[in-house]
Amino acid sequence: MRNELSRPPGRLSSNAAATRSVGAMKRSKALRALSHQHHQGLFAALQLKRAGPETAVEARQAFLDFYEREGSRHFRAEEELLLPAFARHSGVDDPAIVRVLTEHVDLRGRAQDLERSADPDPATLRELGGRLESHIRFEERVLFPMIEEALPVEELERLGAAFARAEAEGE
Numbered sequence: 001m002r003n004e005l006s007r008p009p010g011r012l013s014s015n016a017a018a019t020r021s022v023g024a025m026k027r028s029k030a031l032r033a034l035s036h037q038h039h040q041g042l043f044a045a046l047q048l049k050r051a052g053p054e055t056a057v058e059a060r061q062a063f064l065d066f067y068e069r070e071g072s073r074h075f076r077a078e079e080e081l082l083l084p085a086f087a088r089h090s091g092v093d094d095p096a097i098v099r100v101l102t103e104h105v106d107l108r109g110r111a112q113d114l115e116r117s118a119d120p121d122p123a124t125l126r127e128l129g130g131r132l133e134s135h136i137r138f139e140e141r142v143l144f145p146m147i148e149e150a151l152p153v154e155e156l157e158r159l160g161a162a163f164a165r166a167e168a169e170g171e
């Protein structure tokens with residue numbers, strides 16, 4: 001892989017700049033679909049973080065499209081499959097599990113609030129964007145490496161197959 005850091009920062013598009021730290025990571029095959037969805041989430045988060053009076057309606061719609069199309073299902077796959085698999089190794093009260101679940105509840109609540117408000121406050125959108133971004137970065141930088149470390153290859157493969165089944169069922 002080409003070293004992203006050697007490229008002058010000005011030549012990256014804003015989307016690439018938002019997601020390059022995710023893309024630069026080597027990700028096990030089992031978690032790749034989730035990482036791909038994280039890219040989409042980071043793009044929605046970037047639009048939210050930039051929301052102003054002129055762009056609030058558009059940023060809200062971009063986030064809700066992402067959430068309804070894949071974000072909500074992505075959270076469910078992590079809650080139902082990923083975290084229980086990790087908990088068998090780490091224990092259910094591992095701080096990373098507690099953090100991810102708490103943030104899912106927060107983000108789901110904020111998404112529901114946003115569904116009800118057609119004329120959103122830009123500051124609320126920016127706050128959601130910041131929270132979504134830091135949630136995704138925590139999973140990519142901390143949680144996923146812990147899972148890749150803790151789970152034997154066969155368990156990771158089983159998990160990857162379970163994600164694929166859940167994805168196919170949700171379509």
Ligand SMILES: [Fe+2]
Pocket residue numbers: 034038074078136139
């Ligand atoms: Fe995630």
